[in-house]
Amino acid sequence: MRFLAIMRRDLRKLVRNPMTLITTILMPIVYLVIIGNSFQGQLKHLPVALVAQDHGLYARRMVEEMLALQAGPKTLDLSFRDDPGAAIKDARDGVYKGVIVIPPNFSHDVAEGRIGEIGMFTDNVDGVSATALEGAVTEAAGAIRISFVTAREPKLNEIALRPSWLYPYVDYDRSLIPGVIVMAMFMGSLMCGVFNWVMDKFMGVTECYLVTPLSRWDIAGGILASGVTITSTGGMIVLFMGLLITRGTIEGGPIALLTLVGIIVVGSAGLLAMTFAVLGRAGHPRLVGAFSGFLNVILFFPSGAIYPVESFPPWLRTFAKYNPETHAVSAIKQILFKGADFAAVGGDLMFLVGFMLLMLLLASISFKRTL
Amino acid sequence: MERESAAAIETRGLTKRFGSFTAVDKVSFSVAPGEVFGLLGPNGAGKTTLVRMLTTLLPPSQGHAYVAGIDVGRHPHNVRKLIGVIPQALTSDLDLTGWENVDIYGEFFGLSRRERRMRGQRLLEMVGLKERQHDLVATYSGGMRRRLEIARGLIHSPDVLFLDEPTIGLDPQSRRAVWDLLEQLRKESEITISLTTHYMDEAESLCDRIAIVDGGKVIALDTPVGLKSVVPGSDRIDLAVEHDAAKIAAVLEGQPYLRGVTRDGESRLSLATDDGSHAIPLVLGAVEAAGDRVTSITVHKLSLEDVFIHFTGRTLRDEGAKKVSLLVGAGMPQQPMRR
Numbered sequence: 001m002r003f004l005a006i007m008r009r010d011l012r013k014l015v016r017n018p019m020t021l022i023t024t025i026l027m028p029i030v031y032l033v034i035i036g037n038s039f040q041g042q043l044k045h046l047p048v049a050l051v052a053q054d055h056g057l058y059a060r061r062m063v064e065e066m067l068a069l070q071a072g073p074k075t076l077d078l079s080f081r082d083d084p085g086a087a088i089k090d091a092r093d094g095v096y097k098g099v100i101v102i103p104p105n106f107s108h109d110v111a112e113g114r115i116g117e118i119g120m121f122t123d124n125v126d127g128v129s130a131t132a133l134e135g136a137v138t139e140a141a142g143a144i145r146i147s148f149v150t151a152r153e154p155k156l157n158e159i160a161l162r163p164s165w166l167y168p169y170v171d172y173d174r175s176l177i178p179g180v181i182v183m184a185m186f187m188g189s190l191m192c193g194v195f196n197w198v199m200d201k202f203m204g205v206t207e208c209y210l211v212t213p214l215s216r217w218d219i220a221g222g223i224l225a226s227g228v229t230i231t232s233t234g235g236m237i238v239l240f241m242g243l244l245i246t247r248g249t250i251e252g253g254p255i256a257l258l259t260l261v262g263i264i265v266v267g268s269a270g271l272l273a274m275t276f277a278v279l280g281r282a283g284h285p286r287l288v289g290a291f292s293g294f295l296n297v298i299l300f301f302p303s304g305a306i307y308p309v310e311s312f313p314p315w316l317r318t319f320a321k322y323n324p325e326t327h328a329v330s331a332i333k334q335i336l337f338k339g340a341d342f343a344a345v346g347g348d349l350m351f352l353v354g355f356m357l358l359m360l361l362l363a364s365i366s367f368k369r370t371l
Numbered sequence: 372m373e374r375e376s377a378a379a380i381e382t383r384g385l386t387k388r389f390g391s392f393t394a395v396d397k398v399s400f401s402v403a404p405g406e407v408f409g410l411l412g413p414n415g416a417g418k419t420t421l422v423r424m425l426t427t428l429l430p431p432s433q434g435h436a437y438v439a440g441i442d443v444g445r446h447p448h449n450v451r452k453l454i455g456v457i458p459q460a461l462t463s464d465l466d467l468t469g470w471e472n473v474d475i476y477g478e479f480f481g482l483s484r485r486e487r488r489m490r491g492q493r494l495l496e497m498v499g500l501k502e503r504q505h506d507l508v509a510t511y512s513g514g515m516r517r518r519l520e521i522a523r524g525l526i527h528s529p530d531v532l533f534l535d536e537p538t539i540g541l542d543p544q545s546r547r548a549v550w551d552l553l554e555q556l557r558k559e560s561e562i563t564i565s566l567t568t569h570y571m572d573e574a575e576s577l578c579d580r581i582a583i584v585d586g587g588k589v590i591a592l593d594t595p596v597g598l599k600s601v602v603p604g605s606d607r608i609d610l611a612v613e614h615d616a617a618k619i620a621a622v623l624e625g626q627p628y629l630r631g632v633t634r635d636g637e638s639r640l641s642l643a644t645d646d647g648s649h650a651i652p653l654v655l656g657a658v659e660a661a662g663d664r665v666t667s668i669t670v671h672k673l674s675l676e677d678v679f680i681h682f683t684g685r686t687l688r689d690e691g692a693k694k695v696s697l698l699v700g701a702g703m704p705q706q707p708m709r710r
Contacts, residue, residue: 204460208520211426211456212479213448 023290031297034316038301043132043311044074049087049099052080056107058116058159065140066100075136088121091166093344094334097310098122098133116159124165125337127175129308134163168251170337177242178332179305182325184238185264186296188231189271193223194279195288202284216369224272224360231268236261239336251339259342260335266352267328273359274324280366299325327351372449374440379404379531379563380425384434387420387587394420396587397434402565402580404530407557409578410567411675413683417587418567419459419535425565426456426533439530452480455529459536459567461516463508463523469495470504473523480527487526494522498552514545521552531563532556538573546573553577571675581675585683599673602681604630604643608650610668611639612658622661628653638666647671 014021052063070076079096081087087099101119110116120137122130141159200206209219239260243249250256278295279288302309302316303325309317320326331348338344380402387395395417402408412418423429425436427447436443439453463472473495477487495501498518508516517537524532534553538546550573556562557577568574574581575595583591583598591598599605612619616638623632623642628650631643644650647670658665 203462204458205462205464207428207458207460208456208462208476208523209479210428211451211454212476213451213481214479215448 017286019287019290023293027294027297030294034298035301037313037316039307039311042073042075043129043308045077046075046097046129046133046136046310047077047079047095048133049079049081049090049096051082051084051087051099051101053084053104054102054106054108056111058107058110059102060107062102062106062118062140062159065143066137068143069136069140075132084119088166091121091123092338094123094330094338096123097126097129100137110159117162118159120161120163121166122163123167123338125167125170125175125333126308127170127172129310130165134161137161167338171246174242174246174248174337175333176306177239177246177248178329178336179300179303180242181235181238181264181332182267182303182305182328183296183300185231185235185268185328186271186299186325187292188234189227189268190275190288190292190295192230193227193272194275194282195285195292197223197276198279198282198288199285210369216364216367219369220276220364220367223276224269227272228265228269231272232261232265235264235268239264248336250336252335252341255341256335256339259345260332263328263331263335263345263349263352266349266356267324270324270352270356270359273356273363277359277362277366280363281368299323302326303329305329324352324355327355372441372446375442376401376437376440378402378437379406379439380408380565381437382421382425382434383436385421385424385431385436386433387417387424387429388432394587395424398584398587398589399434400582400589400592402563404563405561406579407553407564407566407577409574409581410565410584411569411571411574411581411679412584416584416683418584420587421584422533422535422565422567426454427451452527453530455524455527455532457517457520457524457532457534457537459539461513461520463511463516463520465509466507468505468507469500469511469519472508472519473504473526476523477526482527490526490528491522494525495519497555498522499548512545514541514548517541517545517549518552521549525556525562529562531565533565533567535567536569537566538568538570546570550577571679575675583679583682591678591682595675598675598678602643602673602678604645605673606644606647606650606670607673607677608642608644608647608654608668608670609635609639610642610654610658611666613638613664613666615663616640619658619661619663622657623654626653626657643673 014024050063050066052059066076066078070078081090081099084099084101087096087101090096091099099119099121101121103117103119106116106118118137118141120134122133124130138161141161197206200209250260252259275292275295279291282288282291302312302320303323304320305325309320309326312320327348331345331352334345334348342349378401380400382398382400385395385398386393398417398421410418410421420429424431425438425443427443427450431444438450441449441453443450463469467475470491473491474487477491482490492501495504498521500515500519500522503511503515508519511519521534521537537553538549541549553564553566554577557564564577566574566578578595580592580594581598582589591601593601616634616636620632620634620640623629623640628646629642629644633641633643635641642650642654651668651670655665655668
């Protein structure tokens with residue numbers, strides 16, 4: 001029965017270390033809420049541009065059906081546009097998930113018994129949203145068939161959707177690359193930066209730094225620079241390995257590659273500074289370990305890396321809006337798969353720069369040069 | 372920068388409080404340039420807090436400290452340029468080689484590559500690690516790491532070197548090697564050394580003067596010889612009796628050939644005398660006359676340890692209760708309980 005002594009010892013240690021208890025009990029509940037709401041939710045508020053070039057009877061009915069989808073299940077957020085070219089450009093810049101074009105002769109074709117065609121341009125990089133969008137428009141077309149019976153018996157069964165992808169095909173494995181890069185950035189920033197610092201502090205190594213003429217900026221800047229170097233290199237290695245495994249390429253050439261490097265560097269610096277601001281004063285590496293898993297879950301899963309942000313409940317969507325990983329994933333996706341230019345990722349990059357500056361400020365306030 | 376004190380180390384009413392707990396209480400002393408100054412004291416006496424204030428790691432709550440003539444509170448950055456610190460914990464980077472540890476540390480002090488190479492090689496030779504300088508520190512023994520850290524702490528030729536328990540946990544050979552190094556340093560340079568230690572023999576053989584710290588105060592400060600002269604009796608007789616040490620203590624108390632009698636546990640006594648060999652037969656006779664029997668008896672010259680015990684007493688210094696943070700738990704470093 002001597003094993004009971006071991007058991008008693010472990011239980012006492014656990015009870016006397018509340019952080020371990022919190023990690024063991026509370027974290028899974030937080031994970032459940034975050035992960036549970038990050039997957040398999042019904043997609044809502046998909047931003048879609050509708051270009052109705054036909055104002056005939058069946059075109060109007062198509063529009064009405066799509067407005068019903070917006071008002072009812074809230075699947076779509078419709079924007080009415082006149083110029084299909086401009087709408088498609090905006091979709092390429094990430095403003096819309098897709099563009100629906102009802103051509104000028106749609107009602108006429110339907111009325112004449114010909115096949116009525118609806119054009120649809122989807123942002124196929126977000127495969128889940130693209131499929132949901134196609135489903136919604138097919139549903140709208142189907143509703144016309146059921147709801148309207150006319151004496152002239154138009155060919156309602158033959159309203160056809162002509163889907164077009166705005167970008168080259170991105171399979172599921174490739175679609176995960178931006179998320180994996182961002183996760184590598186996060187893990188790298190944690191392990192190279194604050195974990196090393198707290199471990200050195202715990203072992204007493206920092207004491208011999210603090211008695212030298214190094215300023216707090218020397219110490220913080222050095223840790224940041226080494227962390228960003230390692231983390232960014234790690235992110236780039238993950239990027240190239242991902243492309244190698246999935247046999248993918250970077251749309252957009254060398255400029256796109258440079259922009260990607262910029263996003264990874266700025267994102268890594270922001271994450272490094274964030275982990276310092278949150279955990280820089282921890283006295284034991286155990287705290288860093290406990291929090292790292294927590295931070296990883298609450299930042300990664302609501303980032304849109306795996307499932308679109310549009311499927312999240314409103315509270316999680318609001319969180320995702322201010323989550324740096326959402327912007328890093330979005331920017332990397334746009335550059336990597338869409339060949340977007342610097343201007344197209346300007347919003348995400350601005351957010352990442354702002355986040356980095358804010359976190360650097362908080363980290364500098366939190367960083368102490370004395371014991 | 373103009374010196375504000377001619378001493379290598381000077382404290383004036385230096386105080387450190389953590390909440391209502393006073394760890395260092397109005398400490399004043401002065402250390403001359405080139406002196407090896409020892410800080411002795413029981414656990415929790417305030418030695419480490421005192422050294423941490425002198426090395427700019429903790430700001431004083433009150434009073435002033437000057438190191439290399441510069442006010443530690445007002446110009447910590449300037450003080451850091453002039454001090455070398457060897458903390459108690461082994462702090463060399465395990466993932467770097469011995470040379471890399473020394474070289475990078477020299478860079479912290481703004482030394483040029485040439486200066487680092489010249490001084491670093493000389494110091495590594497001095498500490499006997501030249502042959503192993505390109506091996507990872509992870510492969511070094513504790514003694515080698517300590518010697519490396521002494522070399523690292525001297526890379527910028529500091530005016531004052533602070534050593535906190537430099538030989539703790541080392542085997543006798545490594546301890547002797549560190550002592551030899553400090554002796555060599557003392558002979559070859561004008562460096563001032565502040566040595567915190569628990570080892571009385573270390574303090575006695577290395578230090579010019581010793582401060583005994585207890586309860587946050589300096590309770591005695593003198594040369595080892597001077598400290599010994601304060602304690603009555605030049606010899607110590609330790610004896611154990613079979614039955615009743617308290618009764619024998621009462622019998623021996625007041626004997627003209629003894630300068631003091633101290634109980635040391637249930638059956639042991641420590642006797643102070645000016646002539647041990649003369650006093651032993653008299654003590655044996657007195658014990659027998661009192662109806663008891665001596666089971667062991669030894670005589671030795673007064674040591675610094677006796678002096679230390681004389682000043683600090685025999686009571687064990689258990690540290691006060693500490694407040695356990697609900698957030699971090701019992702397994703983490705804790706702050707002292709605010710009283």
